[in-house]
Amino acid sequence: MGDDCLFCKIAGGETDTDFLMETDDVVVFRDINPIAPVHLLLVPKRHIRSVNDLTEEDSPVLSALLFAARDMAVQMGVDATGYKLIFNVEKGGGQEIFHLHMHMIGGWES
Ligand SMILES: [Zn+2]
Numbered sequence: 001m002g003d004d005c006l007f008c009k010i011a012g013g014e015t016d017t018d019f020l021m022e023t024d025d026v027v028v029f030r031d032i033n034p035i036a037p038v039h040l041l042l043v044p045k046r047h048i049r050s051v052n053d054l055t056e057e058d059s060p061v062l063s064a065l066l067f068a069a070r071d072m073a074v075q076m077g078v079d080a081t082g083y084k085l086i087f088n089v090e091k092g093g094g095q096e097i098f099h100l101h102m103h104m105i106g107g108w109e110s
Pocket of ligand 1: 098
């Protein structure tokens with residue numbers, strides 16, 4: 001699944017994307033069009049189309065995404081100042097790449 005999926009290619013190491021973190025389940029890299037000083041994408045290696053397509057067996061992946069976010073917040077120095085975690089769902093919700101991902105946005109002056 002996901003032969004033409006950009007995030008499957010990135011997560012599979014087929015691009016020269018720099019990972020800030022890589023675990024068994026998740027990769028993290030910078031958004032190429034950042035809207036804040038810190039704007040990361042946290043992407044499960046497993047191809048899941050959108051939040052609407054989640055199943056029970058994706059539970060460990062979701063957990064991994066949140067724990068990755070917690071650790072990245074510390075690494076990026078935004079854990080104390082705060083940040084947003086956002087899923088854009090379907091076109092109307094702003095989803096542009098149909099491989100589940102979570103945005104971490106922060107780094108503003110507080
Ligand atoms: Zn994919």
